[in-house]
Ligand code: C2O
C-alpha cells in the first residue's frame with residue numbers, strides 16, 4: 001500500500017511539469033526497495049568488461065545514409081569481435097559496419113539493397129516504421145540464398161528508437177538469436193532540442209543499451225518447452241558485452257534501451273550497490289518522446305519494446321557504484337500444465353508444477369521445466385555497473401515539455417476484441433494461428449479502431465506488436481498486482497504506456513485497450529490493399545503461429 005502510493009507519486013511528478021531530475025546520492029531519496037542483485041553481478045568475476053559503446057563504424061556503428069543507397073548483407077559473422085554467429089554488414093564512405101544503427105531524418109528517402117548470404121531464406125523487417133507492405137518485410141516475400149531485395153521508402157516516423165530484424169515465418173527466432181538485429185534512430189526537431197538542452201552526445205552521454213540474453217555457444221536450439229515459454233538465456237549481454245560496466249561522470253546520461261531478447265521480460269531499475277534505489281526520468285517509449293518526462297522508480301520492458309531514460313548522476317560521489325538491474329518479479333507463466341507437458345514431450349507433471357523459487361513468489365522454475373536456462377525469468381540480477389569516476393558541474397535543465405503528441409481520437413471508433421490463449425499445443429489469437437496469405441483482421445483505411453486485447457488467466461505475458469502503425473494505450477483492466485502497483489492514472493496505465501507504442505505487454509488475466517488510426521500515407525506505394533502483421537513478439541510464440549495477418553483496404 002505504502003509502496004504503491006509512493007510509486008504513484010514517483011511516476012506523476014513529470015506529468016505535473018516538474019522538470020527537476022531525481023538526484024542520485026541524495027540522502028533523502030525515496031527508499032525501501034532492496035534486492036540482492038549486487039551479489040550476483042558477474043558471479044565470480046566482479047570486475048566485468050567495459051560496456052561496448054557504439055561509435056561511427058563497426059558493431060552497431062551509426063550509419064547516416066543521407067539519401068545514399070546502402071547495401072546491407074546478412075551473412076555469417078566470421079568476425080571475432082562479434083560473439084554470435086550471424087551479422088548484418090554494410091559499408092559507407094570507407095567505413096565498415098556490423099549490425100549498423102541507421103540514423104535517419106523524417107522525410108528522408110531510405111534505399112537499402114539487401115543481400116542474403118545466409119544458407120537459408122530471410123527478409124528484413126523495419127520494426128515500428130510506417131511503410132507499405134512491400135517495404136515492411138513481414139515474411140510474405142522471402143529472399144532466398146544469394147538473392148537480393150530492394151527497399152525504398154520515405155521515413156515517415158517521429159524521432160525515436162526503432163529497430164530491424166529478420167521476419168521469415170518459422171525461422172525468425174533462430175535468425176534473430178544468432179545475431180541479426182540492429183537499431184534505427186530517427187532524429188527530429190524535438191530530439192535535437194532535447195540533445196542540445198542537456199548537452200547529450202551520442203556515444204558519450206547518450207548510449208543505446210541493447211539487451212539480449214544468451215546461452216553458451218552460438219547455436220539456437222529451442223526445445224519443445226522453449227517453444228511454449230520462449231527461449232531464455234542465462235547471460236544478459238548489453239551491446240554484446242557480458243558483465244558490462246561503464247565509467248561515468250556526475251552529470252545526466254541518456255540511455256536508450258531496446259529489449260532484443262527472444263522472450264525475456266525485464267523489470268528495470270537503478271540502485272546503488274548498497275541497495276538505495278535511484279529513480280530515473282522516462283522520456284520516451286517505442287514511438288519517440290513523451291509529452292512530458294515521467295519520474296519512475298522502475299519499469300517493465302518486454303521484448304521489442306524501447307525505453308528512453310535519463311539518469312541524473314550530478315549528486316553522486318566520485319567512487320560510487322550504481323547498478324542497472326532487473327528486479328525480482330513473478331513471470332506469471334500460468335499456462336495449462338497438461339498441455340505444456342504434452343508439448344514438452346514427457347517432462348513430468350511434478351516438474352511442470354510451476355514451483356516457486358523464494359526469490360520471485362509465483363515464478364515458474366524454468367530450470368526444473370527443462371528450459372535450459374540457469375536464469376529464470378523474474379529472477380533478480382544486476383545488468384550493468386555504472387562507476388562514477390569524474391566530477392563535472394553542468395548547468396543543464398530538463399525541459400518540462402518534450403514533444404507534442406496529439407492523442408488518437410477514438411471517439412466513435414469500432415472495437416475489435418482479440419483474445420490471447422493457448423489451445424491444442426499452440427499459442428493463439430482469437431483461437432487462430434497464422435496461415436500465410438490469410439488476413440483474419442480486415443480494416444478500412446482511414447478508420448480508427450480500438451482493440452480490446454484480453455489475455456486469459458491460464459496464459460503467460462504476451463508482448464503484442466502491430467506492424468505499420470503506432471497506437472495509444474487507452475487503458476489496462478484487471479491487471480495483476482505487480483502491474484497495478486505501477487499505474488500512473490485512473491485508467492490503469494503505466495508510465496511506459498504513455499506516448500506512441502508499437503508493442504504492448506499483456507499479462508495473464510489482463511485486458512488492454514488500444515486505439516489505432518489506420519490512415520495510410522497518400523503515396524502511390526500505399527495504393528491498393530496493404531497487409532501487415534499483428535503478433536506476439538516472444539519470437540518462439542511468433543514462429544509458432546501467434547500471429548495474424550491484418551488487411552487494410
Ligand atoms: Cu519486430 Cu513482426 O516484428
Ligand code: CU
Pocket residue numbers: 229333334364460
Ligand atoms: Cu513458463
Ligand code: CU
Pocket residue numbers: 427461462463536537538541542546
Ligand atoms: Cu506470446
